Amino acid sequence: MTNTEEQQFLTDLEKKLWNAADKLRSTLDAAQYKHAVLGLVFIKYVSDAFKIRQDELIAAFNNSDSDYFLDPEDFGGADSAQYQEELAVELEQRDYYLETNTFWVPTQARWSFLQDNNKTVIGGAELPIGNDKTIKITSVGHLIDNALDAIEVANPKLKGVLNKQYTRLQIDQVKLAELIDLIATIPFVHASLNSKDILGHVYEYMLGQFALAEGKKGGQFYTPKSIVSLMVQMMEPFKGRVYDPAMGSGGFFVQSEHFINAHKGKIGDVSIYGQEYNHTTWQLASMNMAIRGIDFNFGKEPANTYTNDQHPDLRADFVMANPPFNMKEWDVGVSDDDPRWAYGTPPSGNANFAWLQHMLYHTAPNGSVGLLLANGSMSSNTNNEGAIRKALIEQDLVECMVALPGQLFTNTQIPACIWFLTKNKNARVSASGRQLTDRRGKVLFIDARNLGYMKDRVLRDFTQTDLDQVTATFHNWQQASDYQDTAGFCASVDLAGITKHDFVLTPGRYVGAEAAEDDGELFADKMARLTTQLKSQFSESERLEAQIKQNLKGLGYEI
Incomplete structure (x- = not known):
């Protein structure tokens, strides 16, 4: 959903990133250089964002019309040592950065500090870090570790x-210094792309590439941004607790932030x-939230959702997820009478x-x-799945089912659908302030398989118009306003x-076929x-068949 120029910028960025990884590939395995590259990319990003705010402050301190104006005449003139010293002190006031939600970066963690000293160390x-303080650095690796440690101390949410x-990396120090110089050329500033979204793109790209390099099959399915946007638009998480039990790098939270803003x-x-x-x-998701200034609780550690629930007492207002499809052997260590299995x-063999x-x-x-979820969840009757789906329907928990087109995912061809459930279909006011009508005993089916466009030879995507069409259909139905069944697309x-369809929830069963255009010709004619x-x-x-046989016969072939 980016324009051509933006996509070219991101493509060039990907090439630079993979060149950076190549610097380490001969000496480290994929699992190690993944962390090595991503850690430096993180420092580069937060440093760039910090420098942008610092430049804004310098301009404000020198602008007599600004509330931040620092009058040089009060300090002996703009060229005086006193004024320059006062300016330097003001630039290190953390509150100036926090007020614009800018991630605070200590002196020894700023990219300029790393690049200025990556050969020296x-x-x-022994390096000066301001206020007549110095630190002893023993290697390039120590220089980077020290930067990360300083960031953790200054930002407690990132502890651990x-x-x-x-x-501890077994790598040539010169090569690590060269890697710093290479990553220095990676831009996190673009005219129309948000810098935080560029970083998100970096992480998603690198994780996908590293997964291939490590030889992983299946595993994590990266949710297309348009699908995340669709789910967020339809659910409208304006206020309350938002929970994702299979959060990946935090895509649903990022889109929720975009939606709210x-x-x-x-x-x-x-x-x-x-x-x-x-x-x-888990680490990347934590960094993703920290740089955006979003308060978060991802539990005390990465953990299995089934055997080590990090939020056992949480009851969230919005629960969104794209878990691994059709996951097998998920229940090792999970009791059959777990209180979560209220419906069966x-x-x-399938999670x-x-x-x-x-x-x-x-x-x-x-x-x-x-x-x-995978499409099979809408119709499967094997191993108690049909009974669970029946119980969910009879308890009136299912609100809307959306069938999606194929070829949406980069690393799986499994067709997918979106389940929307709610515990309260009564008339009420939503978190976004919309007046919802009484929807008890009803389910909306949307068949979106014909929406979208092919962004390249193998991948399909939605336009914003597609997303808005599905979202408006759902919201209009919820409000009983301007909604009507549309053959081939939606049905209430x-x-x-x-029940007549044996509790199958496939939208195609209910929306019917799209009405054919009437060309005015009678059916009999x-x-x-x-x-x-x-x-x-x-x-x-x-x-034609006789002609082909004759030609072959003339060539001496009889069939």
């Missing part, structure tokens, strides 16, 4: 998150909770309904759930109608015309 050096392992809401009205099993991804015990029930368990009485169905045309085509086929 080979073999060891950053990988301070550069000193776009609708003039306050990010402080939302509390973020998440859980992630993969240690690297999920089968060992789809385990994820769904886990999310419902953590949903508040007026809360809602948005869940991306009561529970009796779903059209059938006669088409039958005559078909007869003529059969005759032509027979003539």
Whole structure:
């Protein structure tokens, strides 16, 4: 959903990043250089953002119309040592950065400090860090670890998150210094792209590339940004607790922030909770939130959602996730009578309904759930799945089902759908202030398989118009305003109608076929015309077949 120029910028950025990884590839395995590159990219990004704010402050201190104006005449003139010293002191006041939600970066963690000293410290050096203080650095790896440690101390939310392992890397110090110089050329500033989103793109790209380099198959499915946007638009997480039990690098939280900002809401009205099993991804999600100034609770450690629930008492207002599809052997160490399985015990061979029930368990009485699952979840009757789906429908928890087009994911061809559930279909006011009508006993089905466009030869994506169409259909139905069933696209169905279809939730069963355009030709006339045309085509086929046989016979081949 970016324009051509923006996409070219991101493509060039990807090439630079992979060149950076190549610097280390010959001496480190993929699992190690993943952390080495991503740690330096993080320092580069927060330093760039810090420098932008610092430049804004310098301009403000020198602007007599600004509230920040620092009058040189009070300090002996603009060229005086006293004025320059006072300016330097003001630039180090942390409150100036926090007021614009700028991540605070200590002196020894700023990129300029690393780049100025990455050659000096080979073999060891003592470096000044301001206020007549110095630090002893023994190597380039120590220089980077010291920077990460300083960031953690200054930003307690990142304690235990950053990988301070550069000193222990078995790598040539000169090569590590060269890597710093290369990453220095990576731009996090663009005219139309948000710098935080550029960083997000960097992380997603690098994680995907590293997963390939490490030989991983399947595993994490990166949710297309347009699908995340669609789910956030439809759920409208304006206020309350937002929870993702399979959060990856935090994509749903980032899009929630975008949505809130776009609708003039306050990010402080939302509390973020998440859980992630993969240690690297858990770290990246924490960094993703920290640089955006979003308060978060991702538990005390990366952990298995089923056996080590990091938020056992949480009841969230909005629960959103894209968990691994059709996950097998998920239930090792999980009891069959776990209180989360209120609608039936999920089968060992597929975690789809385990994820769904886990999310419902953590949903508040007026809360809602948005869940991306494989299409099989809508119709499968094997190993108790049909019974669980029936119980969910009979308890009137299912609000909307959206069928998605194929080819949306970069690393799986499994067709997917979105489940939207709610614990309260009564008439009420939503978190976004919309007046919802009484929807008890009804489910909305949306077939979006014909929406979107091919962004390249293998990948499909949605336009913003597509997203708005689906979102408006859902919201209009919720409000009983300007909604009507549309053949081939959407249908509102009561529970009796779903029961007739054996509790299958595939939208295609209910929306029917798109109405054909009326060309004014009577049916009988059209059938006669088409039958005559078909007869003529059969005759032509027979003539061509005879001609081919004759030609082959002339070449000495008999068939």
